[in-house]
Amino acid sequence: MGQKINPLGFRLGTTQNHHSFWFAQPKNYSEGLQEDKKIRNCIKNYIQKNRKKGSNKKIESDSNSEVITHNRKMDSGSSSEVITHIEIKKEIDTIHVIIHIGFPNLLKRKGAIEELEKDLQKEVNSVNQRLNIGIEKVKEPYRQPNILAEYIAFQLKNRVSFRKAMKKAIELTKKADIKGVKVKIAGRLAGKEIARAECIKKGRLPLQTIRAKIDYCCYPIRTIYGVLGVKIWIFVDEE
Template sequence: MGQKINPLGFRLGTTQNHHSFWFAQPKNYSEGLQEDKKIRNCIKNYIQKNRKKGSNRKIESDSSSEVITHNRKIESDSSSEVITHNRKMDSGSSSEVITRIEIQKEIDTIHVIIHIGFPNLLKKKGAIEELEKDLQKEVNSVNQRLNIAIEKVKEPYGQPNILAEYIAFQLKNRVSFRKAMKKAIELTKKADIRGVKVKIAGRLAGKEIARAECIKKGRLPLQTIRAKIYYCCYPIRTIYGVLGVKIWIFVDEE
């Protein structure tokens, strides 16, 4: 039986860096870990809530016009309807996905750096101030002030979290898992990477017996420590049960 290890933890100190930078005494170390967990969960919950509100507003506003355009498209051409539908799925699936959250703690300040693929939601007026208030309530830090910074990822389709969110969106819309995996690998062509591997496990296509399917393209040297590899493990909740998605992306060697 092979002994597996997380590719990120295997490369800490060489090609991968820690997501938290702070120092604490042994008796206060557990409190610092719990504080980091609260900060990350609060940010993710804030983005999910605002994403749902935005999608509900779009559905309510565009429901009447959607019926009219739908009838016109059926009369003109049915193929154009399929193309526009796929474009909507592609654009709305990978929006506002956090790749990682870095936390840097000092004596009187907590620096939070949010690396995000498409920061449309957090660029709105008052979004960062509202997020700071929520974090202040969650952390309860009176003597420390919060400083939130947002950094856009240069190549969003080279991040495994964004690809996993895209696959989850496709599977929830009853798209075949093989098509979703192949489309995710096609999206990586927009990024400068050298290899990618996508693996899905669970009750695929609603079958009673769970199995695993895997698609690989390019090189993926998992045993080479100097190889820079991004890794993501993402659960997807469907009507058939929970599916697990694992994505490895080989960027470059140092």
């Protein structure tokens, strides 16, 4: 049986919840959807812009596991940085935006939230609705596939071997309470002329079990040889 369905969409309503919570009439649904996309893109662009400003920060690295720390310069070309996901809850007069982030020091600096609210207000263009932005730190950052994908992207752009980067990313998951992980990377690996795919798996990964809570992400990496695609599956627990 072909496993071609997105693991997150496959589990909606069971172990996976929607990241947007609001109601709209059918004729207004597309407007609300576009508004959500603008909000998410604005937040990611804001973090990317501020990451570039702080690109002179020192890179801290552990000699054994090369752990990413919150003050480390991540991939400055990345748009999502260390955001795992963004929840949007809309009420009649308020839009609640909850940013789930692994290392929230950037958004905790003085005036960051107010500046972000101004940028979002310009994108939303809603006079009758006020914005309420909240920051929620992820308890186990290396349990999130987005953060692992950005770690791999950072390593590949620094000319680290793709196999070494994948193995180090799996090593980082030892710090989190998970039951299985799978990392797959495809494209012109190591600059070869013919594209191929490489995969590393550790532990269990029951993709066909709906009650199994699986986190998944698909992440593009732009290198000098072309675009590489990274997919990461993490088996968290089983209900």
